[in-house]
Amino acid sequence: MSKEPCLLTAPAQLDLQQQMLQIHADGLSWRAVGTQTRMQPQTAADVFLSAAALKQIHWIDAEDRTCEVDAGLSPAALHAGLDEYGLMLSHSGCSDDVGTIGGLLNSGTPSLLAGSCGLPRDQVLGATWLLGDGRVIRSGARVVKSVAGYDVSRLLLSAQGQLAVGLRFILRLRPRPSNLRWYQLPTDLQRPPSSWRPWADFQQDGRRFAAWESCDSPLPQAQSISSHEGDTAWKLARKQCQLAKHWLATPGPWPAEKMHAAGLSMQQCLILDHLAHQSAWPQLAEDVALPAGSAVLPHRQASPWLDAMRQALLRS
Template sequence: MRGFRRLPNWRTRHRDRKARDIFAHVLQRRPTADDESSYRFQSAKFAESRQDLPHRRPLRGGKNKKDHQPRRVAVISREKLENSLLSIFNSEEIQTAKKGIPARLAVFPKSRDQLCELVTFATANGFTLIPLGSGSRLAGNGKYDLAVTTSHLDEQIEHSPADMVATIPAGASFSLTQSSLQKHGQRIPLDPQVEDGSTIGGIVSANAWGPLRHRFGTAKNSILATTIVNGECKIVKAGAKVVKNVSGYDLNKLYIGARGSLGILLDVTFRLQPLPEKVQIFSVPHDSLDDAFQTASAGSRLPLMVETVVLRKSPDWEVTIKIAGSEEVRKTVEDAIPGDISWGREVNYSENSDSLYDINISVPKSYLKSFFKSVGDLDGLSLWSLPEVGICRLNLKDAGQLQQITICVESGGGFMEVERKPEGSDIPRWPIAPHGLNWMRQIKSAFDPHGIFAPGILGKGL
């Protein structure tokens, strides 16, 4: 038609200015096709263990190289700190932090307004906060003013069984939540090793995972939306409570694994998965590492609903596979996998109680076997891994072995994180510096401009 013009999409022109300003500050400039030093970001896809990275070239930050500004140090005694908090909390909501919690006091807000008031108070006085679940995954060397526990917030689970979506408070118990969802034949597709007090927020903030990562990935593959209190004392929501959502920036993945350094989680919306009516578990022992890898590869290719494929050493090599289905699947398994198969034996993947260091390691799948051959003979070493993903978890007793493991991981282009270590140890959380460290510091500065949320828990400037 004459005179017809296509109008630009209104939503595209009027995006959220605040989110756009934040990312303009972080990214500084938009990459162009002629700029060889720029990087283009791929769309989100299911990828594990950096398998889709073609090289180890570090990401470059923007033009602004300014690191995260240091926080203001609040010089105040414990008694004065407790008295100043009485304007927000009553005496029952303020307690001395338990042993192992790196904070002077622990507070238990009962409402979102009270939590926002606490963040405002901390910002004005320069106090540092560390969001706290059960405290089982704190491995930093920092000492903070206040540990904030969200388990006392007056929040309820919003579960829609028909849509298989649930919004769960961050302070809710992970074990109790799973039990409640299982009554409806559903589950959160995560199975980390948890303690009695482990919370949803703590597991998401630590990006904790278990054997189910083989099939469902980590928390980033199941979380649809999050709600946090940010560094500007505001309640911010990211994502939506629907499975198909493409509007705005996907900020959820920034909070996963941030360990509370970008804000305090209030609730998390999960995409749930059906709970299988029956599962079949079998184990195959091996004397040879090569044979164990062949069994793991054959198990992952079974034409069945394979839930987990785990390779463990304690002290011999053993492959354990879990399959969703009835006993009829056993015939298919026995025809495809040779060896001495033991059915029905559940395996405990909990950490070795005698170990001092728990380490998560991620390497390319092609290098995983060589890595095991290099470190498999270390004294007192126990490990279990997901060979089809390229990750493993090590339990060590000797700090001297950590240097040898670090050299082996770095030579293979991998990454490692110290999940647990003795109190007072100066070993960094990331013995191998991750790529894009400057970008992380800029994101930290943008989301927590006053530096009050767990400064240094991930490293210097983070």
């Protein structure tokens, strides 16, 4: 096997396993990647191993609101598969039509729905992993609640492809909202965090944002408040995310750093499942600013534990 950096992928789990065994036998360093649309590899490796060719939806259990999918499935393909069941992954993020579920979960990329539902990673109930020595293991369970054993899924996902290759994921799903509203509003995000209070005021008023996203992409409605309801809002949310994909796909620092560097000019706000009177919103919207901490990714931290964890996985 070549010592030059290379990208390996395969259409079947077994082939990936064989490749990993070879990598292990050759003593090469490796890192798992998807299609590299969400994050650039931040560590050097001899081989980048991708599960992007595994694209199957294995099952969708509408009654239990769970599904199991391959890591290489695109978020858009997952959404399409879930539409007929009226379900969705609690993620409606940028570049849904490119990239992979595995990359999305590994990257920790916050989505439009993160404010209310947590990160996409929080929706993982179980997973199947390829380890650096070629072994395949499962973590978690297919039920919505399980505390048997350690939460290996979270740990491996947060290592962003440095500890294991995610092959399949069991995901928690939510019903598609029956009623939603999409807002875009101009605002000045250079204000200090102490002035970001309206988020709490808004919520105390009983309104729950399903989503809250800031973006510096040159979107057409950036200069005025606009709102849309129902399916139009949902389609707009996805469309705007797709527009922003170029912004996220550009190599460079993390989105939050880019947001601050660019001096953001706009926020978007997607409000799900809400019956407030339409007239109440514009007045509230003008006061709204970024919720404290909700859209700010901290700098990537090098963990002193990572190497020890990697060694432990190989030793065991």
